Amino acid sequence: MYSLRHPMLELTLTSILLVSPLASWAQSHEQRAGAYVLRSSTVGSETISQETALKHGIIPAPTRAVINVTVSKGDQTVPAVVSVAARNLTGRARDIPVRQTQENGYISYLGAYEFVNGEVLDFAVKARPEGNQETLSLRFRDRMWR
Numbered sequence: 457m458y459s460l461r462h463p464m465l466e467l468t469l470t471s472i473l474l475v476s477p478l479a480s481w482a483q484s485h486e487q488r489a490g491a492y493v494l495r496s497s498t499v500g501s502e503t504i505s506q507e508t509a510l511k512h513g514i515i516p517a518p519t520r521a522v523i524n525v526t527v528s529k530g531d532q533t534v535p536a537v538v539s540v541a542a543r544n545l546t547g548r549a550r551d552i553p554v555r556q557t558q559e560n561g562y563i564s565y566l567g568a569y570e571f572v573n574g575e576v577l578d579f580a581v582k583a584r585p586e587g588n589q590e591t592l593s594l595r596f597r598d599r600m601w602r
Contacts (some may be wrong), residue, residue, distance in 0.1 A: 463472045469573040489576045492534075494592040496581045500601075501568060512557060514568050521600060523552060525565040527592065533563040536583040540567055543578050571600035
């Protein structure tokens with residue numbers, strides 16, 4: 457299993473998503489820009505508890521995953537305008553709608569999306585922290601497994 461490299465992201469994911477050993481493909485990615493850190497990770501929707509899925513409007517399925525995005529300044533997560541897009545290797549692009557959640561004092565943005573088993577997705581995450589004119593960008597590639 458990949459480790460979550462930042463304690464705040466680990467706490468956010470743990471408090472929002474109940475990650476089981478089946479989520480071995482979950483990875484965390486981050487980009488620093490000035491005082492801000494943009495972090496994102498993906499996890500299979502079936503690894504989320506039924507209670508958490510219902511609370512956040514996620515319908516678990518073998519070919520559905522969830523992306524989690526946080527923006528932090530220092531030790532605090534901050535509100536931001538967040539957008540997420542993904543493109544597979546054939547060029548098929550899709551926007552992934554995200555919505556803000558607050559859990560245990562942490563702000564994060566969650567979005568569910570469909571995938572094909574073994575599909576490679578290039579993610580583009582953008583976030584503009586509230587009260588800031590600069591947009592943070594994060595790009596990463598994940599291979600999706602069910």
